[in-house]
Amino acid sequence: MHANHVVACLGGDKTALETRPLPDVGPGELLLDLRVVGFCGTDLFKLDTGAAGPGTVLGHELVGEVAAVGGGVTGFKPGDRVAVPHHVPCGECLVCRRGNETMCETFRENLMAPGGFADAVLIKARATAQAAHKVPDGVSDEAAVFVEPAACVLRGVNRAEIDTQGSGDAVAVVQGGGSMGLLHLLVLKAALPGCRVVVVDPQADRRDLALKLGADAAAEPGEAALAAVGNLSGGAGADAVFDTVGGAGPLRAALALTRQGGSVVLFAHAPDGQAADFDLNDLFKYERRILGTYSGALREQGAVFDLIASGALDPTPLVTHKMPLDDFQTGLDLVRQRKALKVLFTPSRAAQGTEA
Numbered sequence: 001m002h003a004n005h006v007v008a009c010l011g012g013d014k015t016a017l018e019t020r021p022l023p024d025v026g027p028g029e030l031l032l033d034l035r036v037v038g039f040c041g042t043d044l045f046k047l048d049t050g051a052a053g054p055g056t057v058l059g060h061e062l063v064g065e066v067a068a069v070g071g072g073v074t075g076f077k078p079g080d081r082v083a084v085p086h087h088v089p090c091g092e093c094l095v096c097r098r099g100n101e102t103m104c105e106t107f108r109e110n111l112m113a114p115g116g117f118a119d120a121v122l123i124k125a126r127a128t129a130q131a132a133h134k135v136p137d138g139v140s141d142e143a144a145v146f147v148e149p150a151a152c153v154l155r156g157v158n159r160a161e162i163d164t165q166g167s168g169d170a171v172a173v174v175q176g177g178g179s180m181g182l183l184h185l186l187v188l189k190a191a192l193p194g195c196r197v198v199v200v201d202p203q204a205d206r207r208d209l210a211l212k213l214g215a216d217a218a219a220e221p222g223e224a225a226l227a228a229v230g231n232l233s234g235g236a237g238a239d240a241v242f243d244t245v246g247g248a249g250p251l252r253a254a255l256a257l258t259r260q261g262g263s264v265v266l267f268a269h270a271p272d273g274q275a276a277d278f279d280l281n282d283l284f285k286y287e288r289r290i291l292g293t294y295s296g297a298l299r300e301q302g303a304v305f306d307l308i309a310s311g312a313l314d315p316t317p318l319v320t321h322k323m324p325l326d327d328f329q330t331g332l333d334l335v336r337q338r339k340a341l342k343v344l345f346t347p348s349r350a351a352q353g354t355e356a
Contacts, residue, residue: 002022003019003021003022004019004020004021004022004114004118004119004120005017005018005019005020005118005325005347005348005350005351006018006020006057006115006117006118006119006325007117007118007328007345008055008056008057009052009053009054009055009056009057009058011050011053011054012050013047013048013050015047015328015332017326017328017348020114020118022120023113023120023121023122024122025068025069025122026070026071027070027071027072028070028071028073028125028128028129029069029073029122029124029125029128030066030068030069030070030073030076030082030122030123030128030132031066031067031068031069031121032065032067032082032120032122033065033067033119033120033347033351034062034064034120034121034325034345034347035064035065035141035347036063036141036142036322037060037061037063037116037117037145037344037345038059038061038062038145038146038149038342038343038344038345039061039331039335039342039343039344039345040059040061040149041178041180041268042060043058043059044332044336047332049272057114057115057117058115058117059112059115059116059117059118059345060086060112060115060116060148061145061147061148061149062083062086062116062121062145063081063135063141063144064081064082064084064121065079065081065082066078066079066080066081070125070128073128075128076128076132080134080135081134081135081141081144082123082132082133082135083132083133083135083144083145083148083305084123084127084128084132084133085127085131085147085148085296086112086116086127086148087107087108087109087111087127087131087295088126088131088298089102089104089106089107089297089298090104090105090106090107093105093106101297102295102296102297103294107295107297111123111124111126111127111131112127117325117328117345118325119325119347119348119350119351130298133147133301133305139308142319142344143308144308145344146183146304146308146313146315147301147304147305147308148301149180149183150183150186150187150296150307150308150315151295151296151297151303151304152267152293152294152295152296153180153184153187153267153296154191154296154300154303154304155293155294155295155296155297156184156242156265156267156291157184157188157191157265159265159291159293160172160240160242160263160265162195162239163239164192164193164194164195165194169194169195169196170192170194170195170196170239171195171196171197171198171229171232171236171237171238171239172188172195172196172197172198172238172239172240172241173197173199173225173238173240173242173257174197174199174200174241174242175200175221175241175242175243175244175253175254176200176201176243176244176250176268177200177203177207177209177210177218178244178338179318179341179342180244180267180268181199181201181242182199182206182209182213182341183318184242184267185197185199185210185215186213186313186314186318187304187313189214190312190313191303191313196216196217196232197214197215197216198217198228198229198232198238199219200219200221200225200253200257201218201220201221202220202221207220213317217229217231217232221253222253225253225257226256226257229257233259236259236260237257237258237259237260237262238258238259239258239259240263241254241255241257241262241264241265242265243264243265243266243268244267244268245268246266246267246268246269246270246271247268247270247271248270248274248275248276248278250268251264251276251290252277252278255282255283255288255290260288261286261287262289263288263289263290264288264289264290265291266290266292318341318342319341319344320340321334321342321343322343322344322345322346323343323344323345324345324346324348324352325345325346325347325348326348328345331343331345
């Protein structure tokens with residue numbers, strides 16, 4: 001490959017396929033040829049809000065094939081398939097020592113250049129050394145590409161502290177049956193096999209898919225959701241609710257679904273400036289918790305990689321579309337129109353030698 005084709009932001013929500021020079025590989029770094037890259041809700045958020053400046057290349061859910069290794073790299077060789085996240089904490093600052101590694105200032109640095117939506121992606125030394133995983137032969141690209149998003153989910157699951165060892169099965173609720181909501185379902189079932197899960201979504205097709213993927217119940221928001229949770233919990237309410245929708249209304253609904261002493265985990269952006277509106281005494285008097293969770297740290301990345309490699313977690317049923325980077329706008333439109341769950345992009349037609 002003599003040039004790098006990338007999906008570049010033009011400002012606002014506009015993008016275009018551009019040709020750029022291949023990145024130079026420095027000491028400790030990896031150059032990966034793209035195999036698949038996932039389209040994430042964060043990518044959509046940045047495009048919809050115009051947060052990605054002109055020239056930015058988004059994309060961070062990556063599986064690539066090693067094209068070149070920098071000096072000192074011994075754990076990888078050309079031809080290896082690699083799954084690697086784009087953030088690594090310093091491990092030494094106060095928030096890292098307190099277990100809040102995803103709040104680390106060093107963690108915010110993007111260790112992929114120019115970004116995942118590119119035919120060739122440079123992985124910086126810190127990610128190569130600490131976060132890159134060689135994908136075993138028996139694991140597909142479509143499964144391995146979920147390492148980063150599933151790690152984000154697992155962090156929230158761990159922070160919820162759901163007890164599956166006590167008397168009776170725990171009950172968790174996932175608000176939203178989109179790709180991240182259904183990934184919550186799969187991660188909960190893989191990481192906490194004793195947990196019963198209710199998926200809440202207004203679309204019947206997504207409720208049906210949730211049931212096929214192992215949900216114990218699926219319901220519309222409102223009274224149907226309350227009834228489903230009541231049936232599974234003996235009327236107590238859910239141990240934890242994971243909100244993948246975002247906003248004040250979904251938060252109120254989530255609190256209503258929790259048991260006394262239960263938790264709500266916020267996993268989605270709310271509209272800018274929106275304030276929560278609920279009865280504080282419902283939180284105080286009944287020992288409920290509201291938790292924010294952001295991204296995934298090294299321990300969650302490693303744990304999820306092990307779940308995927310072992311076969312305990314198989315997210316591949318969530319993949320509904322695959323297309324080359326040339327068709328980025330098509331994939332974006334499918335997600336916006338709720339006609340796709342997970343869209344994966346493959347190398348550009350030029351990189352594949354199929355350019356018309």
